[in-house]
Amino acid sequence: MAPPSSLGAVSAPGVIRGLGPGGRPGLVDYRLARRNLIDGFRKGRVARNDVCDAHPELIRAATNIGDPIDGEPCPICEEVDLVHVRYVFGPRLPKHGRCVADQAEMAKLAARAGDVTCYVVEVCRSCHWNHLARSHELTSVASKPTRRRR
Ligand SMILES: [Zn+2]
Numbered sequence: 001m002a003p004p005s006s007l008g009a010v011s012a013p014g015v016i017r018g019l020g021p022g023g024r025p026g027l028v029d030y031r032l033a034r035r036n037l038i039d040g041f042r043k044g045r046v047a048r049n050d051v052c053d054a055h056p057e058l059i060r061a062a063t064n065i066g067d068p069i070d071g072e073p074c075p076i077c078e079e080v081d082l083v084h085v086r087y088v089f090g091p092r093l094p095k096h097g098r099c100v101a102d103q104a105e106m107a108k109l110a111a112r113a114g115d116v117t118c119y120v121v122e123v124c125r126s127c128h129w130n131h132l133a134r135s136h137e138l139t140s141v142a143s144k145p146t147r148r149r150r
Pocket of ligand 1: 075129
C-alpha cells in the first residue's frame with residue numbers, strides 16, 4: 001500500500017493500517033492481518049520500524065481524543081495500554097473520513113447517518129504501533145420515530 005502524496009489535516013487513507021485507498025477496508029481480514037503482523041514481529045520477520053509507524057496525526061488523535069483501553073497492553077512494546085481512535089466514513093462526510101472526538105459526536109452521527117461506517121484503530125502512544133481493530137456500521141436509531149396508527 002503506497003502512502004498518498006498529500007495527507008489531510010485530520011485523517012487520510014494510508015494513515016490507518018489495514019484500510020485500503022478511499023477509506024475502504026482491504027480484502028484481507030484485518031484481525032487476521034493484525035495477528036500475522038504481530039506474529040511476524042515476534043518471530044523477527046518484521047522490523048519494529050515497519051509496525052510502529054503511526055502517522056503523526058494518528059498519534060495526535062490518540063493523545064487528544066483517544067479512548068484508553070484498560071488491560072490491553074500494546075502487543076509490540078507491552079509497556080502501555082492501547083488507545084482506540086475512531087474514524088467515520090460515509091455520505092456528507094469528508095472523503096478521507098473524520099476523526100470522532102467523543103460519544104456525543106458519535107451519537108449525533110449515528111442519529112443522522114444513513115450509511116456511515118466507523119473504523120476503530122488501535123494505537124500505542126509509546127512505540128507508535130497502529131492497526132485497524134474493527135469496523136462497524138453506524139445505524140440510525142433516532143431517525144425513525146415509532147408511529148402507530150389506530
Ligand atoms: Zn507499544
